[in-house]
Amino acid sequence: MFKRLYPKHFVASIYDIDLEMLKRNGVKAILTDLDNTLVAWDIADAPDELVSWLDMVNNQYGFDVIIVSNNNGDRVKKFADPLGLHYIAPARKPLPIGFKRALTEFGYHAKEVVFLGDQLFTDVLGANSVGIEVIHVQPVVKTDGVVTKFNRLMERLVFRRMKRKGIYKLTQRVKEEPETEKRQVESLRQDKQQ
Ligand SMILES: [Mg+2]
Known part of the structure; x- marks a missing residue:
């Protein structure tokens, strides 16, 4: 039952994705x-960093x-059109309909694509159910709508389970500030004590 909520890979941000590995694995579309x-939920336009990343993903x-x-x-549409990106919206994830479309x-084919998403109960569950591999991206910002807040609570339980089972391995290329690292170690300790 839990397996459909498990992503294949975990990254801190889209910029940490190993594009070379995707290419080697026969991925044709993201x-x-x-x-x-891709961006915080309240950001209307793509920041420069995203524009260059998309350019590399497309052209390189x-x-x-x-x-x-x-x-x-x-x-x-307002977000995707200036970037020349295709889109399906509203997709009604986790239903298979948007992914299939x-x-x-x-x-x-499902095996020729990967899905990038930040939510287990919509993105990961939906993509897994149609046989698409998922790369989980840590949410860009922590603030969210009310429905998402409930989902986040449920997600924490699944993440704990994934950590326990050794499924959760985060890829993060950006070097952390020492202080942040300390805080993470501390929160891990607290997790263990619970
Ligand atoms: Mg999202």
């Missing part, structure tokens, strides 16, 4: 959530990028 995965690696978002079509509309 399907991705928008809010809190040749990956197609398709946004699959539960947000309304208007928000997603992305695959059929753009002509990909």
